[in-house]
Amino acid sequence: MRRNRLYGLLAVSCIAGYGWLWYQLQYGTASGSICVFKYMTGLPCPSCGATRSVLSLLHGNFIAALRWNPLGYLFAAILLMVPVWLFTDVVFKRSSLYQAVQYAENIIKQKKTAFILLLIITANWLWNIYKNV
Amino acid sequence: MEAQKVDMFVMTNSKFFESNQIYNIRERLIETDDSKWAILSATQFKDPTTILIVSLLAGSLGIDRFMIGDTGIGIAKLLTCGGFGIGAIIDWFMIMGATRAKNQAKLEQVLI
Numbered sequence A: 001m002r003r004n005r006l007y008g009l010l011a012v013s014c015i016a017g018y019g020w021l022w023y024q025l026q027y028g029t030a031s032g033s034i035c036v037f038k039y040m041t042g043l044p045c046p047s048c049g050a051t052r053s054v055l056s057l058l059h060g061n062f063i064a065a066l067r068w069n070p071l072g073y074l075f076a077a078i079l080l081m082v083p084v085w086l087f088t089d090v091v092f093k094r095s096s097l098y099q100a101v102q103y104a105e106n107i108i109k110q111k112k113t114a115f116i117l118l119l120i121i122t123a124n125w126l127w128n129i130y131k132n133v
Numbered sequence B: 001m002e003a004q005k006v007d008m009f010v011m012t013n014s015k016f017f018e019s020n021q022i023y024n025i026r027e028r029l030i031e032t033d034d035s036k037w038a039i040l041s042a043t044q045f046k047d048p049t050t051i052l053i054v055s056l057l058a059g060s061l062g063i064d065r066f067m068i069g070d071t072g073i074g075i076a077k078l079l080t081c082g083g084f085g086i087g088a089i090i091d092w093f094m095i096m097g098a099t100r101a102k103n104q105a106k107l108e109q110v111l112i
Helices: A003-027 A036-041 A050-058 A062-068 A071-091 A096-109 A111-131 B003-016 B019-031 B034-042 B048-061 B063-068 B071-079 B086-111
Strands: none
Touching (some): A003 A071, A036 B048, A050 A062, A050 A071, A071 B071, A096 B071, B003 B019, B003 B034, B003 B048, B034 B086, B048 B086, B063 B086
16 A cells, blocks of 8 residues: 555544544434444444443543453554644655554564464453443 | 467456456566466465455455455454444445455566
8 A cells, every 4th residue: 555545544534533433422322333243243343342432531431441442542542643643744744654554564464463463352352242342 | 478378377367357457467478488487377366256255244354354465454444343334335345456456466576
């Protein structure tokens, strides 16, 4: 993937993420889930509960956030970091974020890290199913 | 390479590439040295139809993107319920083209 394509995709995802958060803050989390996997199988997907986790973080409930879904911390970090990084990269015409993403992708592609990440995600998923988020 | 070999390759592998690229691929292969034939005929390409089936069934977990080697997008889809549900649906239409593009890149790598 080329730099501009990735940046466009990241910008759209960040806007979508913030829009979704704003919608949830406005109308409450009871307004329903968008998870296709949950609708199809009735089971929560690995990242179900992440919105409620980020909303808990916004309200300062760090333990509740961890209980909803630990991935919420990752999402909060990405949502805070990526827009700033993206903006400075575009303004100064650099591609440090692009290089960082490629570097991370190469690390993740290695068998060892991929296996560990897979274990973590699966464990989190099983916990999600157990909690019935 | 001999035209006969190239035609055989194009015939058996045309479904892996964009149809507008087939002519280009044929021309490039004819110019290519014969020593590439062994590695070329041993190269495995991803079938777009198979990936589409995977995308329909497990697209919201990003498995389709992992299979064609787009690890970054795969993780993004896995961690966001398939890109907020919309990304999975968009990928039902994009994934076949993406697979063919990946196959094209793989072919380029072999030919260089």
